[in-house]
Amino acid sequence: MNKPVATSTLPRLDESLLSHLPPFSKLDKRQIRTILDQATSRRYDKGVAIFDEGAPAERFYMLLDGYVRVVRVTATGEQVTALHIPAGQLLGIARAIGKEFYPATAMTATESLALSWPMTLWDSFAADYDGFATESYKTVGNRVSEMNNRIVEMATQQVEQRVANALLRLINQTGRKVADGIEIDFPITRQDLSELTATTLHTVSRLLSAWEKQGMVQSKRKRIKVCDPHALVVLSQI
DNA sequence: ACATTAATTATGT
DNA sequence: ACATAATTAATGT
Numbered sequence: 001m002n003k004p005v006a007t008s009t010l011p012r013l014d015e016s017l018l019s020h021l022p023p024f025s026k027l028d029k030r031q032i033r034t035i036l037d038q039a040t041s042r043r044y045d046k047g048v049a050i051f052d053e054g055a056p057a058e059r060f061y062m063l064l065d066g067y068v069r070v071v072r073v074t075a076t077g078e079q080v081t082a083l084h085i086p087a088g089q090l091l092g093i094a095r096a097i098g099k100e101f102y103p104a105t106a107m108t109a110t111e112s113l114a115l116s117w118p119m120t121l122w123d124s125f126a127a128d129y130d131g132f133a134t135e136s137y138k139t140v141g142n143r144v145s146e147m148n149n150r151i152v153e154m155a156t157q158q159v160e161q162r163v164a165n166a167l168l169r170l171i172n173q174t175g176r177k178v179a180d181g182i183e184i185d186f187p188i189t190r191q192d193l194s195e196l197t198a199t200t201l202h203t204v205s206r207l208l209s210a211w212e213k214q215g216m217v218q219s220k221r222k223r224i225k226v227c228d229p230h231a232l233v234v235l236s237q238i
Numbered sequence: 239a240c241a242t243t244a245a246t247t248a249t250g251t
Numbered sequence: 252a253c254a255t256a257a258t259t260a261a262t263g264t
Contacts, residue, residue, distance in 0.1 A: 159240070189256065200241060205257060221249055221256060241264075248257070 013041060013115070017064060021088050022138075026131040035125075039115040050092070050106040050114065057094040057102050059116040063087050066112025067174055067186040071105045081196050082147055084109065086174045086185075089139060095122045096136045109186045154198055157236075162197040163207050164236035167217070171226050180227055187222035 013036040018024040024032060040059075044050060050061060053072060068085045082104055085091050091114075094102055117125075126133040146169070153162050167184075175182040190201040190208070197204070208224070211217045216228045216235075226232060 190258095191256080201257080202242080202259090203240070206259085209258070219257095239264105241262100243262080244260090246257100246259080248255105250255080251253085 013039065017115075018062070021062070023062075023090060023132045023135040024129070027129055031129060035117075035129075036115075038121060039117055041113070041115050044108045044112045044114065046108055046111050048108055050108065050112075051102050053102055053105040055102050057092065057100055058119055059092060060090060060095065060119055060122060061092045061106075061114045061116045062090055064113045064115060066114075067109040068106050068112060069109050071107050073105070079195060080198075081192065082150075083143055084170065084174055084186075087112075090136060092116075093122075093136055093140065095119050096140050109188075150196075159197065159199045159203055160207060161236045161238060163193060163199065163204055164232045166193060166196045167224070167226060168229065168232055168236060170224075171229065175226070178225065181218070181225045182229065183223065183225040188224060189222055193224075 015029055015032045015036065018032050018036065019027075019029075024035065027035075039062075041064075044066070050068065051057075051059070063085060065087050067087070068091060070082045070085065070091075072080050072082055074080055085106075091106055092102060094100070126136070149165075153165055157165070170184050170188070171182045174185045176185040190204040193204045194201045208217060208219050211232075212219060214231070216226070216231045218225045218227060
């Protein structure tokens with residue numbers, strides 16, 4: 001496959017990249033400077049793995065631009081997307097839950113830019129920087145509860161509700177407000193949605209077509225826009 | 239209530 | 252022109 005080109009020789013990283021992000025927002029300029037000086041910056045093409053499931057968790061990452069999907073591969077070889085991570089969030093933070101290996105693969109959904117640090121710095125970050133540990137645990141907690149919700153949905157809800165919920169989550173996490181609705185900010189196919197909701201791309205296609213006729217969504221190839229989120233909420237709670 | 243199969247059409251490089 | 256994505260209808264469990 002195509003290997004992304006390392007760009008660790010960038011002139012200098014600007015403090016404003018991190019200063020407003022939750023794990024770092026309580027830190028002063030000097031602290032952020034030392035953090036940045038230890039970071040490696042790298043660009044990733046769309047559709048490449050930042051790290052692989054089962055690999056030793058050697059680094060942790062801050063996604064600065066783009067979107068990443070956390071993917072697991074089942075015994076039968078199918079890909080299952082566990083969740084999507086938008087820019088501004090940490091990823092590969094296995095260490096926060098005491099894991100030595102990455103529990104899933106992180107694939108870029110778009111061209112992305114991420115900073116990374118060796119995992120050996122994790123403990124000193126947590127110890128030295130106010131708010132870093134608590135914010136990291138928050139994001140871990142949020143992701144765990146989100147995955148739990150998905151599992152409950154799978155077991156209890158019907159396909160239409162699951163797809164509606166998946167769409168709602170996507171626009172909450174990665175939605176971009178546009179003129180007449182909220183658009184999912186990265187390319188997503190019917191196939192992707194079907195993997196998120198454990199159904200088929202055909203069913204997703206049919207649902208989206210039906211919803212489009214009712215004016216709740218609009219979609220082109222790889223682009224989905226939700227025009228009436230509330231209608232989806234209603235649908236998801238039947 | 240949904241999946242599967244297959245055929246057809248649309249869309250992006 | 253080609254591959255990939257999306258739709259649609261028919262059939263199966």
